[in-house]
Amino acid sequence: MKGFEYHKPQTVKEAIDLMEGLENAKYIAGGTDVMVLIRQKKLAPNCLISLRNIGDLAYMETEGGLRIGSAVTHNAIAKNEFIQKRYCALADAANKVGSRQIRNVATMGGNICNAAPSADTACPLLVLDAKVAIVGKKGEREVPIDDFFLGPNKVALEAGEIVKGFNMPAFGENTGSAYIKHTRRQAMDLPMLGVAARVTIKIGGSEVGCKDAFCTVDSISNILKKLEDENLVCEDVRIAMGVVAPRPIRAKKAEEAMRGKVISEKLFEELGEIAASESQPRDSIRGEAWYRRDMVKVLTKRAILKAVDRVIRPDDTIWPERLW
Ligand SMILES: Cc1cc2nc3c(=O)[nH]c(=O)nc-3n(C[C@H](O)[C@H](O)[C@H](O)COP(=O)(O)OP(=O)(O)OC[C@H]3O[C@@H](n4cnc5c(N)ncnc54)[C@H](O)[C@@H]3O)c2cc1C
Numbered sequence: 001m002k003g004f005e006y007h008k009p010q011t012v013k014e015a016i017d018l019m020e021g022l023e024n025a026k027y028i029a030g031g032t033d034v035m036v037l038i039r040q041k042k043l044a045p046n047c048l049i050s051l052r053n054i055g056d057l058a059y060m061e062t063e064g065g066l067r068i069g070s071a072v073t074h075n076a077i078a079k080n081e082f083i084q085k086r087y088c089a090l091a092d093a094a095n096k097v098g099s100r101q102i103r104n105v106a107t108m109g110g111n112i113c114n115a116a117p118s119a120d121t122a123c124p125l126l127v128l129d130a131k132v133a134i135v136g137k138k139g140e141r142e143v144p145i146d147d148f149f150l151g152p153n154k155v156a157l158e159a160g161e162i163v164k165g166f167n168m169p170a171f172g173e174n175t176g177s178a179y180i181k182h183t184r185r186q187a188m189d190l191p192m193l194g195v196a197a198r199v200t201i202k203i204g205g206s207e208v209g210c211k212d213a214f215c216t217v218d219s220i221s222n223i224l225k226k227l228e229d230e231n232l233v234c235e236d237v238r239i240a241m242g243v244v245a246p247r248p249i250r251a252k253k254a255e256e257a258m259r260g261k262v263i264s265e266k267l268f269e270e271l272g273e274i275a276a277s278e279s280q281p282r283d284s285i286r287g288e289a290w291y292r293r294d295m296v297k298v299l300t301k302r303a304i305l306k307a308v309d310r311v312i313r314p315d316d317t318i319w320p321e322r323l324w
Pocket residue numbers: 026027028029030031032033034035036051070071096097098099102105106107108109110111112113114118119120121161162163164188189190191
C-alpha cells in the first residue's frame with residue numbers, strides 16, 4: 001500500500017483550506033469505504049484529510065425536524081430514541097449497516113458521499129425528504145437528496161466541498177416510515193435490494209379498530225382486508241428503492257398511484273407491480289435482475305405495511321415480519 005500524509009483538521013474551514021492547498025487529497029470520515037479502496041489499489045491519494053475531529057459535523061438536532069451532522073455514526077443514529085420513534089426508516093437502515101464494529105466508526109456522510117447504489121441510508125433519506133447541507137469555499141448551500149445522487153459513486157459535490165449534514169422536516173403523528181433490507185444473510189452483507197416507504201394516513205375515527213391484526217399470525221391478505229374495512233386513506237407517500245438502478249431512486253409512479261386511495265389488498269398488488277416496472281435492476285453476484293424485480297413487488301408492500309403499522313401502533317414494537 002502506498003503511503004499517505006494524514007491531516008486532522010479541527011474545523012470545517014481548516015479542512016476545506018487543506019483540500020485546496022494539497023495535491024491529490026481525499027476526505028476521510030470513518031474510512032470504511034476509503035480504506036477498502038486504498039487497499040484494493042482503486043484509490044491512491046497522497047493525503048487523507050480526516051473529518052473525525054470536526055465537532056461541527058457531529059451534531060444531532062431534533063427541534064422542528066431532524067438535522068444530523070455528516071460525521072454522526074450509524075450506531076449513534078440507530079440508538080437514538082427520537083429517530084427510532086419518529087424517523088423509523090432511518091433507524092432501520094442505520095441498524096443494518098455492516099456489523100457493530102462498522103457501525104461504530106462508519107458515518108452517514110460517508111455512506112451518502114460514497115454513493116453506492118446499495119448504500120443503506122440512501123432510501124430512508126429519499127423518503128424522509130432530506131436535504132443535503134453542503135459547505136465549501138463559496139459558502140453553504142442545500143441540495144434535495146434526490147438531486148444529490150448523480151450515478152454510481154457520483155454526487156453533486158464540487159471540488160473541495162464537504163457535506164455538513166442532512167436536514168429533514170418534521171412529520172405528524174399520522175406518518176410512519178420503514179426500511180427493509182433484503183440480503184442473503186442477516187449481517188455483514190450489502191443489500192441485494194432495499195426498499196423504504198413513508199406513509200401519511202388520514203384516520204377517520206379516533207382509533208383504528210384492527211390494530212391488533214398486526215400482532216396475529218394472520219396472512220398479509222387478511223390483515224389488508226381488515227385495514228380496508230377501516231377505510232384508511234393514504235394522504236401522502238414516498239417509496240424509494242436501492243440496488244435497482246445505477247443510483248437509489250424514488251418509485252414516483254407508485255407513489256402517485258397510492259396518494260388519496262383507501263389502503264386495500266388490490267391497491268397493494270398494483271403498487272408492487274408499478275414499483276417493479278419503475279426499477280431497472282441488473283444481474284450481479286448478489287442476485288439476478290428478474291429476482292430483484294420480483295422482490296421489489298414484495299418489499300414495496302411490506303415496507304408500506306410496516307410504515308402503516310407504525311402509525312397505527314406507535315408504541316408497540318411487536319413486528320411479525322418473520323411470519324411474512
Ligand atoms: C465490512 C463492511 C461492511 C459494510 N456493510 C455495509 C452495509 O451493510 N451497508 C452499507 O450501506 N454500507 C456498508 N459498508 C460500506 C461503508 O461502511 C458505508 O458506506 C459507510 O457509511 C461509509 O462511511 P465512512 O464514514 O466510513 O466513509 P469513508 O470511507 O470515510 O468515506 C466514504 C466517501 O465519502 C467521502 N466523505 C465522507 N464524509 C464526507 C463529507 N462529510 N463530505 C464530503 N465527502 C465525504 C469520502 O471522501 C469518501 O469518498 C460496509 C463496509 C465494510 C468495510
